[in-house]
Amino acid sequence: MLINEVLASVDVIADPYVKSATYAKIGEKLAKAKHGSYKEAFLRAVETAREIDDPVTMFRALLSVGYSMGRAGLKSSKRIYMTVLDESKVLPHTQRDSLMSSAAGYMLALGEVGEAIAYSIEIKNPKLRNEVLLEIMRFNTRMIGNERLKAAYRLRKSKLILEYLDSEPERSEGVRELVRAYLYLEAYENAVSLLRDISRKEIALQTFKEVVFYLKENEVLGHYIDSIEAVAHELIEKFGDEFRVELALALALVGEGLTAVKMVRELKQPESVLVRIALELLGRDNNVLPAFLGALNETEAAIVGKEVMNAVLSNPKKGLQKIVEAVGKSTSSEEVWAKIARYYVLIGDVESAMKIGLLLREEELRSLVMADVAHHLVKRGEVERAIDAALEVRNPRFSSILVSEILIKALEQELPGRVKSWNGSRH
Numbered sequence: 467m468l469i470n471e472v473l474a475s476v477d478v479i480a481d482p483y484v485k486s487a488t489y490a491k492i493g494e495k496l497a498k499a500k501h502g503s504y505k506e507a508f509l510r511a512v513e514t515a516r517e518i519d520d521p522v523t524m525f526r527a528l529l530s531v532g533y534s535m536g537r538a539g540l541k542s543s544k545r546i547y548m549t550v551l552d553e554s555k556v557l558p559h560t561q562r563d564s565l566m567s568s569a570a571g572y573m574l575a576l577g578e579v580g581e582a583i584a585y586s587i588e589i590k591n592p593k594l595r596n597e598v599l600l601e602i603m604r605f606n607t608r609m610i611g612n613e614r615l616k617a618a619y620r621l622r623k624s625k626l627i628l629e630y631l632d633s634e635p636e637r638s639e640g641v642r643e644l645v646r647a648y649l650y651l652e653a654y655e656n657a658v659s660l661l662r663d664i665s666r667k668e669i670a671l672q673t674f675k676e677v678v679f680y681l682k683e684n685e686v687l688g689h690y691i692d693s694i695e696a697v698a699h700e701l702i703e704k705f706g707d708e709f710r711v712e713l714a715l716a717l718a719l720v721g722e723g724l725t726a727v728k729m730v731r732e733l734k735q736p737e738s739v740l741v742r743i744a745l746e747l748l749g750r751d752n753n754v755l756p757a758f759l760g761a762l763n764e765t766e767a768a769i770v771g772k773e774v775m776n777a778v779l780s781n782p783k784k785g786l787q788k789i790v791e792a793v794g795k796s797t798s799s800e801e802v803w804a805k806i807a808r809y810y811v812l813i814g815d816v817e818s819a820m821k822i823g824l825l826l827r828e829e830e831l832r833s834l835v836m837a838d839v840a841h842h843l844v845k846r847g848e849v850e851r852a853i854d855a856a857l858e859v860r861n862p863r864f865s866s867i868l869v870s871e872i873l874i875k876a877l878e879q880e881l882p883g884r885v886k887s888w889n890g891s892r893h
Contacts, residue, residue, distance in 0.1 A: 469496070469501065469503050470503075472492065473489075473492065473503065473506065473507060473510070476488050476489055476492070476510070482514055482515075482517060482518045482523075482527070483515075483518065483523055483526065483527050483530075485514050486511050486512075486514040486515040486518075486527040486530070486531060487511075487527065487530045487531070487534075489507050489508070489510045489511035489514060489531075490507070490508065490511040490530060490531040490533075490534035490535070491534055492507045493505075493507030493508040493511060493534060493535070493538065494534040494535070494537050494538045497538035497539065497540065498538060498539075504538065508531065508534075508535060508540075508542075511531045511534070512528070512531055512546070514527070515527035515528045515531055516528075521554075521556075521557065522557065522561050522564075522565065525550050525553070525554050525557075525565050526565065526568065528546055528549065528550050529546075529547070529550055529565070529568055529569055529572055530572075531546060532544075532546035532547050532550075532572065533572040533575070533576070536572070536573075536576040536578075537576070543576075544581065547569055547572075547573070547581070547585070550565065550569060551566075551569070551585065551588065554566075559590045559591070560591075562588070562590075563589045563590055563591050563594055563595075566585045566586065566588040566589045567585075567586070567589060567594060567598050569585040570582045570583075570585040570586040570589075570598050570602065571598075573585060574601070574602055574605055577609075579602060579605070579606050579609075579620065579623050580623065582602045583599070583602060583623065583626065583627060583630075586598040586599050586602060586630075587599075587630055592632065592633055593633070595630075596630075596631055596632070596633055596636035596637075597636065599627050599630055599631055599636070599640075600627075600631065600636050600639055600640055600643075602627060603624055603627045603628070603631075603640055603643045603644075604643055606620050606623055606624050606627070606643075606647075607624065607643045607644075607646050607647050607650070610624075610647045610650045610651065611646075611650045617650070617651055620647070621647055621651065624643060624644050624647050625644065627640060628640045628641065628644055634665055634666055635666045635669060637665065638664045638665050638666040638669040638670070639669060641660060641663050641664050641669075641673075642664065642669055642672075642673045642676075644660060645657045645660050645661065645673055645676075645677065646676070648660065649676075649677065649680050654681060654686060654689075654690055655690065655693060657677055658677060658690055658693045658694055658697055659693070659697065661673060661674055661677065661697050661701065662697050662700050662701065667705045667709060670701055670704075670705065670709075671709065671712050671713070671716075674697075674698070674701065674713060674716060675716045677694070678694060678716055678717060678720050678722075679716075679719075679720060681694075681720075682720040682721065687720060687721075687722070691722060691725060694717075694725075695725055695729075698713045698717075698729065701713065702729075707733060710729055710730070710732070710733065711730070711733075711739055711742070711743075713729065714726040714727075714729045714730050714739070714743060715743050715746055717729070718743055718747055718754060718757075718758045719747065719750065719751060719754055720754070721754045721757050722757075723754070723757035723758035723759070723760060723761040724757075724761040726743065726758060726761070727740065727758065727761040727762060727766075728761075730743070736766070737765075737766060737769045737770070740762065740766055740769070740770050741769060741770050741773045743758065744758060744759070744770045744773065744774050745773065745774065745777055748774060748777055748778075748789065752786070752788075752789050755774075755789055755792060756788065756789070756792035759771070759774075759792045759793060759795075759796040760792065760795070760796060762796055762797075764797060764798065767793075767796035767797035767799070768797045768799035768801075768802060770796075771793040771796055771797045771799060771802040772799070772801060772802050772805065774789070774793055775790070775793060775802055775805035775806060775809065776805070778790060778809055779805060779808060779809060779812070782809055782812040782813055783813070784813050786809075787813075790806055790809050790810075793806065794806050800826050800827065800828045800831050801831065803822055803825075803826065803831075804822075804826065804831040804834060804835050806822060807819040807822040807823055807835040807838070807839075808835070808838060810822070811838050811839060811842050816839055816842050816843060816846075819835065819838065819839050819842075820836070820839050822835060823835035823836045823838075823839055824836075840853075840872055841871075841872075841875075844872055844875050849872065849873075853872055853873075
């Protein structure tokens with residue numbers, strides 16, 4: 467009895483669009499509850515929509531009714547949409563485009579990708595058509611990731627959409643979506659190969675990064691590195707040398723230091739770029755920095771190692787020891803090793819700093835390191851060890867001055883305690 471009262475009460479709604487939509491929503495709920503009155507509710511919804519004078523509003527009402535029917539699982543919903551598709555052809559393009567966009571959106575919400583594509587390609591405005599198609603493609607990509615059983619079907623739909631995308635940046639975005647689909651399907655070679663079809667620089671860069679990080683995360687990057695390197699060179703030819711730097715950084719961030727370095731070496735002045743990438747790695751993910759440093763030759767390593775150590779010394783922390791060790795392994799530059807010794811002094815590892823200092827052949831650097839070590843030992847109260855360190859300085863005059871400073875410093879540290887305990891002479 468209550469259901470009949472509800473249906474009868476809808477008639478008091480003055481706005482015909484709202485009235486039609488209300489009948490449709492009631493019909494949806496009744497159908498889901500398997501109550502026979504759903505047919506009457508939907509019939510009233512369609513009749514009310516048809517009574518609307520304004521054709522655009524009438525068609526919108528029918529689309530809303532069709533959507534509710536679809537949610538209720540009724541096949542007749544598609545007939546409603548086909549009716550709108552045919553009868554709306556008399557409308558101006560702008561109005562019909564808006565209706566077709568709405569129809570595609572409703573169909574997409576129902577998961578009907580094929581029907582959504584059919585309505586979207588009815589749109590005359592190229593920009594709007596491409597935007598709607600791209601939104602359908604994004605939805606389809608997400609579904610590929612979630613529904614593997616229908617993956618082949620959805621992949622065909624994505625390829626179909628890509629054929630309709632005829633302007634930028636939408637087409638490049640479409641290629642990006644297809645790349646993602648291939649990644650989800652573990653068709654990695656196809657995903658890598660498709661990168662070359664992207665025409666927009668910023669989209670190509672972001673998609674390239676997405677691919678290499680995805681492959682890294684799934685532990686298969688090494689199997690496809692040759693293909694990635696080949697595609698990267700094609701993209702560089704298309705977008706220029708600045709793009710080379712961005713791709714090299716992306717490869718370095720996923721641990722492919724050797725490939726990244728090889729790519730940078732093709733520049734006229736690669737050293738500054740190598741420094742830039744190394745410092746970027748230090749700031750973003752220093753776990754991948756050792757692989758990058760290990761790929762450098764001696765000349766490159768000396769330049770890069772110096773700048774990395776300058777950055778490390780600006781904020782020395784014990785957690786950077788692996789980075790410092792990697793710098794040391796990459797170069798025999800005594801200037802860099804002196805900076806490494808300084809780092810060890812600053813974190814309190816005087817023994818490691820002393821070992822480095824004793825190995826340095828360049829007199830000035832050896833003197834600076836051993837002086838640093840000696841001063842630190844004095845602060846710790848180890849005067850005898852400080853003097854031993856000072857005596858390791860090869861320059862006799864510098865060594866003498868250093869020992870003198872140590873003795874005076876030690877005396878200054880000792881005297882305050884003595885003065886405090888002495889009450890002065892009575893004489």
